[in-house]
Amino acid sequence: MTTLDHYIHAATRDNTRESYRSAIRHFEIEWGGFLPATTDSIARYLVAHAETLAVNTLRHRLAALAQWHIDQGFPDPTKAPVVRQVLRGIQALHPAVEKRAKPLQLEHLEQVVQWLDATTSAARSASDRAAELRHARNKAILLLGFWRGFRGDELTRLQIEHVEVVPGEGMTCYFPQTKGDRTYQGTSFKAPALSRLCPVDAYLEWMAVSHLREGPAFRAVNRWGHLGETGMHTDSLAPLLRTMLAEAGIASAELYSSHSLRRGFANWATSNGWDLKTLMEYVGWKNVQSAMRYVDSADPFAKHRIERAITGASRDRAPIVTRL
Incomplete structure (x- = not known):
């Protein structure tokens, strides 16, 4: 590794580098894709995993593929309009609620x-x-x-x-x-x-x-x-x-x-x-x-706020006295 390569290597965090390598392996080995990739193959890759991978995971895979093409001097196929449209379609048809870890009390x-x-x-x-x-x-x-x-x-x-x-x-x-x-x-x-x-x-x-x-x-x-x-x-x-x-x-x-x-x-x-x-x-x-994303509301269903408003309204309402 040259001095230039050493500094370029240091510009990327180890976790990011490893996760990108994993994404590239998934595209090439597990799915059987070829690099450099075409726009059509990127779109088909997204469709193949639309029902099994979260949208955020697919976005991460696109980022890894984009970086590989940039590093190797090839045009980036992930920026094509059809790829963006497929990703939006997956998000519309397969919405997912973000999973969050349970907070430790x-x-x-x-x-x-x-x-x-x-x-x-x-x-x-x-x-x-x-x-x-x-x-x-x-x-x-x-x-x-x-x-x-x-x-x-x-x-x-x-x-x-x-x-x-x-x-x-x-x-x-x-x-x-x-x-x-x-x-x-x-x-x-x-x-x-x-x-x-x-x-x-x-x-x-x-x-x-x-x-x-x-x-x-x-x-x-x-x-x-x-x-x-x-x-x-x-x-x-x-x-x-x-x-x-x-x-x-x-x-x-x-x-x-x-x-x-x-x-x-x-x-x-x-x-x-x-x-x-x-x-x-x-x-x-x-x-x-x-x-x-990390903070839960102390009153997630607004129960206490609404109850206070209801109770306050009841107290403020003057009683109606009927005289016979």
Whole structure:
């Protein structure tokens, strides 16, 4: 790889690059398409998967195919009017309700942490190094992910040398690049030290038991208690969280994902008086639409608002007295 190629490669996030490669494999290998593609083949590809893939997934596949053609110096067939019309037709005939992860409630967070504390103590007493490491790591992931509203890829990309801890005050997590950082300025996120359910204490406990000093903060632990050299894969966080919740006795654990931490914090913050601007600045959302996808209304059916109006109208209505 030349120096030029090295810098071009660095301009795209690893997650984006891998997801685009997966999309190209799907088009070529699983569907049997040919590259460079024609407008007709792109349209037929969309039609072939209209009933099985979500519209957003199809849009992502088009973006990957468009990027492949641009990178290889070919005309982009995904911008043709017929492709756009087919995509609009699929959206009209196969509308889908966006699936959202169930937000993790504060009481459930506390229940899981209590379970993790108990299992960590039991593992330590039994000299089960692997279990002790997993539970300490999972507690740090859970609390830091919740109180900072981190995405799964941010948790898995966190580097120890980019974390600064001020005991009793808080910790700063620096990311050279985040999803919304298109200019590669880097972003720092601060997490507070709390009197209970503290993400800072959980992180320091994990550092102490793991003896890690540099590299990825959160890594896989094998059956012998050995830590991996690389960071955990983002896709491993959802099953990890579901397993934790199920073993801690949380109902419907299968409805949760790594986004549940972010949504859980957003709902906790708004229900405790945080305005949307403050929440956006804290979490790092750049636009209102992104923030609103994570925030559930405290009165989703407008029941309480309507009931108050009905009750108020009844009280204001003067009683009619009939004189005989």
